[in-house]
Amino acid sequence: MRPSKYIFISGFLLAGLLVAFTPLPVPRNEPMHHIFHVDSRSFAFTPAEIKVDRGDLVTIELTSSDVVHGLYLDGYELEISTDPGQTNQLTFTADRAGSFRFRCSVTCGDLHPFMIGKLQVGPNLLLWRGAGLAILAALAGVWKFHQ
Ligand SMILES: [Cu+2]
Numbered sequence: 001m002r003p004s005k006y007i008f009i010s011g012f013l014l015a016g017l018l019v020a021f022t023p024l025p026v027p028r029n030e031p032m033h034h035i036f037h038v039d040s041r042s043f044a045f046t047p048a049e050i051k052v053d054r055g056d057l058v059t060i061e062l063t064s065s066d067v068v069h070g071l072y073l074d075g076y077e078l079e080i081s082t083d084p085g086q087t088n089q090l091t092f093t094a095d096r097a098g099s100f101r102f103r104c105s106v107t108c109g110d111l112h113p114f115m116i117g118k119l120q121v122g123p124n125l126l127l128w129r130g131a132g133l134a135i136l137a138a139l140a141g142v143w144k145f146h147q
Helices: 003-021 125-145
Strands: 033-041 044-046 049-052 057-064 069-073 078-082 087-093 098-103 116-121
Touching: 003 125, 033 049, 033 069, 049 057, 057 069, 057 078, 069 087, 078 087
Parallel strands: 033 057, 049 116
Antiparallel strands: 033 044, 057 087, 069 078, 069 098, 098 116
């Protein structure tokens, strides 16, 4: 292998590490107060996905359209439940970035374990880093092809 190959390969490796691990300057808006009305019904939450920025104040107004349901937020370890026709509120600061699952915490029927939703706090960095790595891999492939 010629020395220039080593330089190219280590260049790609370095670029890959940078894409995967560099902390990104995330544009920040002022923290906002988001109020989400989440309806629960066997066996789904509507909406099933909530997106906020890190630092935002989040209020979830949980209602149920049929039986008693709960909402347990993984990662934040918070829980509320609601009776049919009632509204229960949960307010918290989304101070942890990432993707968190919320799930029904009251056994409500056969498909209860599949009653889940997602809280996305901040941009989906994994997705962007994955896309960056895919582009690098494609470039490396093109480079290899032209050898
Ligand atoms: Cu349930």
